[in-house]
Amino acid sequence: MDTFKPNVIDFVRELLKTKYEITALANITSAIKKYYPQINWVGFYYCNHQENHLLLGPFQGEVACEIINKSLGVCGTSWQNDQIVVAPDVSQISNYIACDQETKSEMVIPIHKNHQIYCLLDLDSNSLNYFQAEIALSLKIIAHLIEEQFKLNTFSPF
Numbered sequence: 592m593d594t595f596k597p598n599v600i601d602f603v604r605e606l607l608k609t610k611y612e613i614t615a616l617a618n619i620t621s622a623i624k625k626y627y628p629q630i631n632w633v634g635f636y637y638c639n640h641q642e643n644h645l646l647l648g649p650f651q652g653e654v655a656c657e658i659i660n661k662s663l664g665v666c667g668t669s670w671q672n673d674q675i676v677v678a679p680d681v682s683q684i685s686n687y688i689a690c691d692q693e694t695k696s697e698m699v700i701p702i703h704k705n706h707q708i709y710c711l712l713d714l715d716s717n718s719l720n721y722f723q724a725e726i727a728l729s730l731k732i733i734a735h736l737i738e739e740q741f742k743l744n745t746f747s748p749f
Contacts, residue, residue, distance in 0.1 A: 599626035603733050612746035616710075617649035619733065623714070624651040627726070631693050632715035636666055638708050645670060648710060653691040664688035666711050669699035673708055677727065679720040691715060698722040700734040704741040712737070 599622055606618045616635050623633045634650025636659060645659040645666055662671045663686055669676040678697045681687045694715040701708045712734050716722065722730070740746070 599623065600729060600732050600736070602626075603736055607736060607740045610745075610747050612748065613649060615740070615746070616737070619737070620649050620651045623730070623733070627716075629716050629718045629721055630714055631717045632691050632713070634713055635702075636711045636713055638670055638710060640707065645711065650713075652715070655690045656688055659688060662686075665697045665699050666713050669701055669711055670708055673701055675700050675731070677722045679722070681715075693717045695719045696721045698727065698730060700731060702734050702738045702741070704738070709741060 602622050603619055606622060607615050609615045609618075620633045620635070624630055632650065632652030632655065634652065634655060635648035636645035637648050639646055643661040645661070647655055647657050659666050661667050665676050665678050665681070665684060665687065667686075676699045678684050678687070681689070681694055681697050694717065696716045696719055698714045700712040700714075702710050702712060712730070714722070714730060
């Protein structure tokens with residue numbers, strides 16, 4: 592079983608030193624997928640507040656939904672309630688959006704910028720109840736590091 596990963600946290604700190612947001616987030620998804628082999632999909636969904644939907648951003652894994660309406664699935668629920676959502680068994684979620692049939696559990700973490708949710712870190716695992724204490728803590732720290740970098744407002748779009 593995977594545990595708390597201080598090495599990935601240090602690695603994410605280094606990845607966040609880039610000038611470009613999309614580069615940082617793309618590389619962070621790759622790092623998470625490498626350090627947590629039971630995560631079968633990891634990516635970011637950007638919040639479009641005007642149109643009330645999420646738009647797919649950088650990710651690693653199977654082809655994913657391009658747009659998710661607010662309140663649908665684990666991501667939409669996380670955005671709507673502005674809270675971390677852990678689904679230990681996605682088969683028990685009535686409005687679950689299945690992009691990868693191998694996914695058994697999911698964790699979604701909101702990331703804020705300018706006092707509102709900017710994007711979501713979405714993580715899927717092929718193991719039931721994967722996102723327990725130590726793993727969840729590592730992933731929350733990664734999300735926090737990203738959020739802190741957004742507060743510095745040092746990223747360029749391209």
